[in-house]
Amino acid sequence: MPEASAAAGGITDVDILQFALTAEHLESAFYEQGFQMFPASDFMALGLNEADIAALQKVGETEATHVSLLLSAIAGAGFQPVAPCEYDFGFTDAAAMVQTAGVLEAVGVAAYLGAAPLVTDPAILSTAASIVTVEGRHQTFIRSAQGVEPIPGAFDTALGVRGVFTLASPFIVSCPEGSNLNIEAFPAIELQNAANVVPGVELALAEPAIPEGAMFCAFMNQGGVLFEAIEGGSCVTPQQLAGEVFMMFTSEKEIADDFVLAG
Numbered sequence: 001m002p003e004a005s006a007a008a009g010g011i012t013d014v015d016i017l018q019f020a021l022t023a024e025h026l027e028s029a030f031y032e033q034g035f036q037m038f039p040a041s042d043f044m045a046l047g048l049n050e051a052d053i054a055a056l057q058k059v060g061e062t063e064a065t066h067v068s069l070l071l072s073a074i075a076g077a078g079f080q081p082v083a084p085c086e087y088d089f090g091f092t093d094a095a096a097m098v099q100t101a102g103v104l105e106a107v108g109v110a111a112y113l114g115a116a117p118l119v120t121d122p123a124i125l126s127t128a129a130s131i132v133t134v135e136g137r138h139q140t141f142i143r144s145a146q147g148v149e150p151i152p153g154a155f156d157t158a159l160g161v162r163g164v165f166t167l168a169s170p171f172i173v174s175c176p177e178g179s180n181l182n183i184e185a186f187p188a189i190e191l192q193n194a195a196n197v198v199p200g201v202e203l204a205l206a207e208p209a210i211p212e213g214a215m216f217c218a219f220m221n222q223g224g225v226l227f228e229a230i231e232g233g234s235c236v237t238p239q240q241l242a243g244e245v246f247m248m249f250t251s252e253k254e255i256a257d258d259f260v261l262a263g
Contacts (some may be wrong), residue, residue: 020179034060112131200239214262217230
C-alpha cells in the first residue's frame with residue numbers, strides 16, 4: 001500500500017481526506033434525504049421563495065460534488081475511500097431540516113479549519129481550501145434562510161477531529177465494514193437547561209459531579225476560547241458570544257483532547 005505523508009499526532013493526509021469524505025457523505029445524504037421527503041411547498045411555508053429553494057438544492061448538489069472530488073483524490077493516492085454510512089437525521093419537517101442544516105454546515109467549516117494545520121501536502125491543502133470556502137458560503141446562506149445574522153463575526157472557529165466526530169456521530173447509525181473511522185466521540189454534555197443556552201444564562205450540569213474532574217466550561221467561538229469556572233455544578237455563559245458556539249467541559253483551561261471530559 002502506498003505511504004501517505006505523516007501529519008501531527010500520527011494522522012496522515014489520507015486519514016484527513018477520509019475523515020473529510022465521511023463528513024461530506026453525511027452532508028450529501030442529508031440533503032438528498034431531505035429533498036426526497038419535503039416538497040418545495042413546505043419550504044415556501046417557512047418564508048423561502050423559489051430562488052431560496054433553488055439555492056438550498058444547490059447546497060446539496062455541491063456537497064455531492066465534494067464527495068466525488070474526495071473519492072477521486074483518495075483513490076488516486078492508491079487507497080480505498082470510505083463508503084457512505086446509514087444515517088438517521090431525525091427529520092420531522094422542513095423547518096427541522098433547515099435547522100439541522102445550520103448545524104452541519106457550521107461543523108463542516110470548523111472541521112476543515114481544524115484539519116488544515118495537520119495537512120502536509122500542499123496539493124491536498126489547496127483542495128481542502130477550495131472546499132471550505134464553499135462550505136462558508138453554504139453556512140452564510142443557511143443562516144439567512146433561518147432568519148439569523150448571516151455574518152455574526154469576523155472569524156470562524158476550528159474544531160479538532162474528535163470534536164467534529166462528536167457532533168456528527170449522533171446522525172450515524174452504522175457504517176460498512178472498513179468505513180468505521182478509528183475515532184472516539186467525547187461523552188455528551190448533560191445539562192439541566194440545555195434548551196436555554198443564551199449569553200448570561202447560568203448553565204447547570206445535570207449531575208453536579210459529572211463529568212468527574214470538570215473544572216471549566218469552554219466556549220469556542222469567533223476563533224477563540226472563553227473559559228468559565230464551574231462552581232456549584234454550574235457555569236455562566238459569556239455575554240460576548242455570537243454565531244455558532246461549541247462548548248466543552250474541561251479539567252484545565254485547555255481544549256486539547258487530553259483535557260476535554262465532555263463535548
